[in-house]
Amino acid sequence: MSENNIYLPYLLRIAKITEEAPSVRTFRLEFVDEEAASSFDFKTGQFGLYSAFGEGESTFCIASSPTRKGYIECTFREVGRVTAGLADKEVGDIVGFRGPYGNVFPIDQWRGKNLLFITGGIALPPLRSVIWNCLDLREQFKDITIVYGARSVNDLVYKHELKEWEERPDVNLVCTVDPGGETPDWTGKVGFVPLIVEQLAPSPENTIALVCGPPILIKLTMPLLKQLGFTPESIYTTLENRMKCGVGKCGRCNTGKSYVCKDGPVYTLDQLNQLPAEY
Amino acid sequence: MELREKAKQLLESGEVKAVIGYEPGTQGARRPAFASSAARTGRLGFEGEQNLASYVTRKEVKRLGRVAVAARPPVLRALLQLMAERQIKEQEVLPLVLDADGQVQELATAQAMEEHLALSPQQIPARDRELMDRLGGMTRQERWDFWQGELSRCIKCYACRNSCPMCYCEHCTMDCNRPQWVPVPSHALGNLEYHMVRAMHLAGRCVECGDCGRACPVGIPIHLLTFNAEESVHAQFGQRAGASSKLDYALSTFRPDDKETFIR
């Protein structure tokens, strides 16, 4: 009896496409196979390899919350061969998915804590999964604060959800755009994310910080959080290194001895501090 | 003055940041060596195989600053061709050669390099010439079978490309995937197209050092492909890569009276 082919993807049908920002789209994907649809499960923080048949596979996190059953969502920017292939797809088309892979955000351990999300640009999708997961279990957590920025108003992703979070009394959303990126009717903040965090000066008391963004955001935000009194164990991030297999074999996603596909993608700052900066 | 002494002097005076030459390697081979301080010049020599010009365009080496290079004729030709292709400037590289009296000589200008090269005529090694002639005498089918047999051993390690002084592109066409022009896998089609592209991209640029063939771990005479392309440029357009720092690329220029016999 032959073993399963671990490189064989699930087939998913595109149920909905949302244009988020210039060349950024969100796919809502539903399993073609009913059995797979009912047996598939994942936890927030995990990722998958999405196939555009004809072009290949590309790695993104699952951007939807595991509390929302029956579909998964991914948000991607068109930058290379595979994402261009995905961008060509229309509702009803089939894509492939392998996963879920990797470790998870340990939200079970965060009960009764404040959550502080700090993110920018196209790095919101991985945290969006956590945000919705936590909002769907809202009573388990205390204050939820989201600091999100983008280059311009147009570059903000999930615009409808940002509005919803803004309107919710149980979410403190601080939205910002880089100077020059604002529109005349922009009511949010203007300034780089780290600066906004500095102004906000969140308390480290009983708080978990989740930081995800371009390297410059991470580089500037981490020392800031440290200064505010956050411990390295209370700061989480998620890494994205190039991957081909997703299952700890192809050999390229490691940072030092840690395989992002197996030991990650979720790391605490404490764990990252023990790894070489190969990410 | 011999090379080690010269290297020491150049490094001590700060004229160059490193001297690239050869040193005794393991397994009886000689290998490229980088001396970045006078203390490390003790093993340097002129004798070796890898075309050292392949290093001067590398980011890691450019970062060092001006380098001196022990330059056998194929290295000199490659350096001149790199100048013709605006990849290095005269003042970035200092070629060192042995003159007729066995003295180390600095060739600080392209003109000096050209003059030195003029002393030794460029020739394809007899063994390669023989094999090329043998291939020329075969039927097309025999040539196809020959190359299919040879290329079936190719593992696409890119030792040929990476050893080549003229393959300096930061983003090689092999690595382009929009569209995926050449298949990445080392199957029959991927191998054939890879070597075809490599040879065409070196037509009019190959300095005929043969280092690609020497680098091949499985012994495919791939240098004959670039030799063929280069010889065909020479025969039809009368110019050789590496002859001058001012050479125009043969395939980006033309003459209205270029002569061919096959277009109807």
Add this chain to the structure above:
Amino acid sequence: MADMYQLASASLDPLFAAITASGRRILAPTDQDGRTELNPVTRFGQVAKDYVQTTLSAKEAVFPKVEQLLSYTLLPGKVDLVDAEPAAVPTVVFGIRPCEASGFQALDAVFNWDYRDKFFNARMEQLTVIGMGCTRRDDACFCTSVGGGPGSTRGSDILLTPTASGYLAEVQSDKGRAIVALAAKLFTPAAAADKSMLVALPAAFDQPALSAKLPAMFDSPLWAEQSLRCVGCGACAFVCPTCVCFDIQEEADTRQGRRLRTWDSCGYHMFTLHASGHNPRETQGARWRQRIYHKFSTYPERYGQLGCVGCGKCTRACPVDMNLQEHLVEASQA
């Protein structure tokens, strides 16, 4: 505990005949145009007589340079996905060196440490390794520095060790016993293991000490220095019996396609390049360090074994003599 037999020199021809008759393919080192490589043979006479190593490694028997993982047909609103079944044929790899034989265990560690790779496993299941102890060595060899030896039985189903009158056959596994059973009368039980003809190879460095100090040496300038002459090709990785890193490539037209697995190398700039243009291992020094660390630090920590068997194939294949042993010795002394 291994079963020990004596095998007369003249017995190898009938043994090859029996193996071939059993439907197994034999891959053995042969000399062709001055190159020694594994090729299909049916007679012992075809096997190379005087070799230290083949250039390429035997990993190709279980991890081919290009293999199909799946294929598909594209239809309107539909994708017909077809699983690929590796065409694994019963194979005996004969005459590879003990170092290389032990390499299969390093491959197995990666292919099966968590998710199981059916392509590797299907081929491995069909593979029998008849190793050959070494009576010669060359400058590139350093198996004894990494836990192996010219007479190491690790990874061989049967290890043959040349003796004055023929071979000592140490049968290690059921697969090995199955080969013996094909021609049992050729094998006469041996009382003692005569390994006097094996070549001596003193260890060149203290590997456990090196592995222990590597984590603290990550930022050492040594790696950049050592890698200055490296041209960044993949020859070392592709000839390596344990290098397992691969790429997955898609080939398709508008109607159908396939996904292929191909060898890849950590020495390539492209290997870790992000779509954004950012590269976690930007310089050749960082990539060379990865090669050393993966084999001598990551492997032992993760899989409890080394990712290097000391065969020296990388050193022999390198166009610029990046001698692995020499660099490891240098790192040990740094």
Add this chain to the structure above:
Amino acid sequence: MTEPFEPKITAFVCNWCTYAGADLTGTSRIKYQSNVRVLRLPCTGRIDFMLLAKAFARGADGIIISGCHPNDCHYTSGNYHARRRWMIYRNLMDFMGIDTARITFSWVSAAEGAKWAELVNEVTTGIRAMGPYTEYKQLANAGVE
């Protein structure tokens, strides 16, 4: 029953001369064999050598490349550049054992509708006699396990 062999011929033509010439063939009601698939490019200078290799790899049995006569290039010199490239590439292909008899280079102007028909007919007849380019088509699956 095996079908009689009908060659597939890929024609890479320039927009300004040969494509217009082929158009003229049609409007002049000159009949010619239907084995050719015409791919229009702006200029012969744009016909990368790899396009030829790709055509064979995708199943072409023969290839026609045609553009403006020397001196008539819409972009002044694209065809001169193309000619140089072909001179080198054709030699290389021949050296690698690729069947250059399956590739026909030609100049067909916008006024030469009849020449286009003649060219296609001749090439089709020639390739039909040569048979399918099997050895090249087989490459696609060789070397994959």
